[in-house]
Amino acid sequence: TRSTRPQRLLAAVQKNATRGDPRSVVRAIDQFCRHKEWAMNVGDEKGCILDSVVSEANPTYVLELGTYCGYSTVRIASLLSPNSKLITVEFNPEYAKIARQVIAWAGLQDKINLVEGASGDLIPKMQEMFGVKTFDLVFLDHWKDRYLPDTKLMEKCGLLRKGSILLADNVICPGTPDYLEYIRNSPQYESQYFKSHLEYTKVEDGLEKSVFLG
Numbered sequence: 672t673r674s675t676r677p678q679r680l681l682a683a684v685q686k687n688a689t690r691g692d693p694r695s696v697v698r699a700i701d702q703f704c705r706h707k708e709w710a711m712n713v714g715d716e717k718g719c720i721l722d723s724v725v726s727e728a729n730p731t732y733v734l735e736l737g738t739y740c741g742y743s744t745v746r747i748a749s750l751l752s753p754n755s756k757l758i759t760v761e762f763n764p765e766y767a768k769i770a771r772q773v774i775a776w777a778g779l780q781d782k783i784n785l786v787e788g789a790s791g792d793l794i795p796k797m798q799e800m801f802g803v804k805t806f807d808l809v810f811l812d813h814w815k816d817r818y819l820p821d822t823k824l825m826e827k828c829g830l831l832r833k834g835s836i837l838l839a840d841n842v843i844c845p846g847t848p849d850y851l852e853y854i855r856n857s858p859q860y861e862s863q864y865f866k867s868h869l870e871y872t873k874v875e876d877g878l879e880k881s882v883f884l885g
């Protein structure tokens with residue numbers, strides 16, 4: 672049977688990227704998506720904004736919601752300091768299988784915990800599963816109708832501390848209107864919109880960075 676797009680993306684990484692070199696893995700995926708097949712990675716343009724937010728935050732504990740093939744997982748983890756950890760949540764076992772191999776090719780498996788399941792089920796278990804108290808940075812890039820309920824759930828579970836940063840992809844395209852309305856009007860957050868483009872296209876999209884004020 673025909674291969675899947677994530678399988679072809681992984682093959683492009685294994686063909687064009689250098690083992691143990693995360694930035695070459697990121698570059699190989701961007702090349703594949705720009706010249707061969709579009710895929711829903713945060714991409715190179717929004718990826719630069721992601722890089723600057725991660726570098727400035729220098730987080731110890733990062734949560735990513737929506738691994739997909741591991742592009743942003745590798746991009747973020749490549750910027751983390753030695754004792755920091757990235758936990759990434761993936762619902763689809765096929766995507767998880769590909770992402771684990773992309774992460775391994777980048778040589779970042781020691782920094783990353785990929786956990787399979789639904790965010791709504793796993794968020795309440797983060798503290799007991801990983802001994803995490805709070806997350807310094809959360810990257811939201813999963814189902815767009817889950818951004819708001821999962822943010823409220825993270826608040827309820829005490830996973831956010833004064834200064835925790837939420838960074839949300841696709842707030843314009845495909846769009847997360849209920850999340851934007853909540854986060855921009857809540858006195859508990861200070862938000863900033865970084866205007867950009869939908870990955871590998873000229874369509875407008877952007878990232879919303881929100882700091883939890885506690």
Ligand SMILES: O=C(NC/C=C/[C@H]1O[C@@H](n2ccc(=O)cc2)[C@H](O)[C@@H]1O)c1cc([N+](=O)[O-])cc(O)c1O
Pocket residue numbers: 711712713736737738739740760761762763766788789790791812813814815817840841844845869870
């Ligand atoms: O739909 C989009 N993203 C949904 C991502 C979903 C990912 O999150 C996982 N998940 C993990 C945990 C869960 O609880 C639920 C899902 C899913 O298994 C999938 O791997 C999207 C679409 C476009 N687009 O242009 O159409 C562009 C983008 O940048 C996007 O991110």
Ligand SMILES: [Mg+2]
Pocket residue numbers: 711712713812840841
């Ligand atoms: Mg996205």
